[in-house]
Amino acid sequence: MPHEVRMPQLGMVQDSGVIVAWLKRNGDSVKAGDPIFEVETDKATMEVEAATDGYLSGVKAVEGDDVPVGGLIAMIVEAEGDVEEAGTGVPDAEPEDVAVVEAAQWSDPEPVKQPISAPVERATPKSVASGRVLASPKARRLASERGIDLHLLRAQGVSEPIHVADLDAAFAAGGKSLLSAVVESTSFDEILDCSRTADRTKLLALFAAGAWRATFDASSVSVAIKDLDGRIEIVANPDRGGAGVPEDPVLTLVDLCGTRINGYVPMGGGVTLCVTRSAAGYGLSLAFEESRLALSGAAALVEDIAARIENPLLQLL
Amino acid sequence: MxxxxxxxxxxxxxxxxxxxxxxxxxxxxxxxxxxxxxxxxxxxxxxxxxxxxxxxxxxxxxxxxxxxxxxxxxxxxxxxxxxxxxxxxxxxxxxxxxxxxxxxxxxxxxxxxxxxxxxxxxxxxxxxxxxxxxxxxxxxxxxxxxxxxxxxxxxxxxxxxxxxxxxxxxxxxxxxxxxxxxxxxEEEYLLPLGEAAILREGSEVTLIGTSSMRQVCERAAEILDGDGIGAEVIDPRTLVPLDEGTILGSVRKTSRAIVVDEGHQNFGITAEIAARISEKAFYHLDAPVIRMGAMDVPVPFSPALEDLTVPTPEGVAANARALVRGVPVHAP
Missing domain, CATH: 3.40.50.970 (Thiamin diphosphate (ThDP)-binding fold, Pyr/PP domains)
Known part of the structure; x- marks a missing residue:
């Protein structure tokens, strides 16, 4: 999801801040923690850091602009392709009036969309109130962790307040999501051909664990390896030589490369990675529930696994 | 023995x-x-x-x-x-x-x-x-x-x-x-001040009951058992010091809590424990923490009225059921 960059409140009585210098340009790749611009308040000049990784997009303020606290300055988008051109002039002038949101949040359930770039009138309690979906703290936290938009659930008719069970039910009704990719990999084939000891399934588990660790910054990654007889072996940290104690597996790997079967979507919960082999290359398919794993995270995972199969040397890095 | x-x-x-x-x-x-x-x-x-x-x-x-x-x-x-x-x-x-x-x-x-x-x-x-x-x-x-x-x-x-x-x-x-x-x-034992007891384990709602409200919570848990709802019952044993760790650990597991005490509800023990849960386990809560204290009236002499002023197992079970089913106890 795109992340909004807004003018932070750096002092207790600060109403606005002047952008002194941009340290990144529109379209630049940023990492969480990278300083992206300098802002001057009546007390000091400070660097504002990116809150997330991505690409700086749709920059709305130029150096010298005085931006009200809370005013939208730019977005950080996940993909380079989503980068929007920089705008000119003063950004989104009115910050959201937080106090008003709190006071009036129960009053109006109608969603109201406000285009970011249009001149914004002083936000009335009514229009601001409608933006907030009623949800339990845990549901809100899990939705955020899983990349679920609560507005979307409301639009689908889930009644408020939204609870954890609603998150699960909303996605369980739609069943599993499936992401697939095909990778050509002569180098992986060569490794398998020239080494008698190389075990394809174990190597795939190693790639999957490495990709999971890199994508989700996990410290311990257990992978379940399931065969068509239904046998399941759980390997702790296969990308680290199996060190540690096997825990609840983050995903189940089904290696179908030696068979004619070209797909398997298991019943039940969890994340399943199915690997097949055809003339076109290695087929990857990841079955998951979007209530448990955000689409963006799943896509990044599949990309990373594909990259490792394509170039196994990546695993060493 | x-x-x-x-x-x-x-x-x-x-x-x-x-x-x-x-x-x-x-x-x-x-x-x-x-x-x-x-x-x-x-x-x-x-x-x-x-x-x-x-x-x-x-x-x-x-x-x-x-x-x-x-x-x-x-x-x-x-x-x-x-x-x-x-x-x-x-x-x-x-x-x-x-x-x-x-x-x-x-x-x-x-x-x-x-x-x-x-x-x-x-x-x-x-x-x-x-x-x-x-x-x-x-x-x-x-x-x-x-x-x-x-x-x-x-x-x-x-x-x-x-x-x-x-x-x-x-x-x-x-x-x-x-x-x-x-x-x-029969042999000598001490119970340290500041250690709560988990009297019954459950995964869907935590019932915290002090003194005789512990029995009220245990009976409520039995009623809820019949509805297929697993209630965890905690007896804090001491209010000062309060064993926050046990209470918060349970609420983090169940996501829901009801605090039951026989003191008046307003400004009482239930409010204190509920506030600590809300402060320290907020992001684990799937429902508001519910307080159930004695009614905020002088205790009546009329038996019929007096019985109405204290929390009952049925009342606790009804609130727990509402929480687990996502029905707001108090209108949002």
């Missing part, structure tokens, strides 16, 4: 054992010697320990409370018997201004190792001045520990620990539970 004894016998045993063990332990209050208190808790103690150590006083609560605080400062370990919790109002200065603050104000030179035993609980048809549950009053005062035994087992273990504690400890026994039996070990 355990045997079933009443809460009354458990308290009696605790006092007798501690008086045998430590000759500085004395007992003081109204009708503690010959009469053995209106609840017959102390029968037999004066025969064993004599009137030097089991001291009957005139009907003058501030007087004997003051005597006990002074005795505690100067080397004894008094157990004060306050016949009804409602009489706490009479001893507030001695308890809250003197006992609670002496250790601090003397720079640690003086201690007040004193136990104030009193009671709480309505539905005994004793009317508004003999039915209150006033533990929140003393739990509010820094320097006092507060224990709330919910069974004979807890009453004995907590009282013995309180007698050995060097701080003033107020113990509230439920006056309706004196004849309730529970398994109590």
């Amino acid at each position: 355990t045997r079933g004894i009443t809460l009354s016998q458990a308290v009696n045993e605790a006092i007798a054992e501690e008086m045998r063990r430590d000759e500085t332990v004395i007992l003081i209050g109204e009708d503690v010697a010959e009469a053995g208190t209106p609840f017959k808790v102390l029968s037999g103690l004066v025969e064993e320990f004599g009137t030097d150590r089991v001291i009957d006083t005139p009907i003058a609560e501030p007087g004997f409370m003051g005597i006990a605080v002074g005795a505690a400062m100067t080397g004894l370990r008094p157990i004060v018997d306050l016949m009804f919790g409602d009489f706490l109002y009479l001893v507030m200065d001695q308890l809250c201004n003197q006992a609670a603050k002496t250790h601090y104000m003397s720079g640690g030179k003086l201690s007040v190792p004193l136990v104030l035993r009193t009671n709480l609980g309505a539905t005994r048809r004793s009317a508004a001045q003999h039915s209150q549950s006033l533990h929140a009053l003393v739990a509010h005062i820094p320097g006092l520990k507060v224990a709330m035994p919910s069974s004979a087992y807890e009453a004995k273990g907590l009282l013995k620990a309180a007698i050995r504690d060097d701080n003033p400890v107020v113990i509230f026994e439920d006056k309706l539970m004196y004849q309730d039996k529970a398994p109590v070990p």
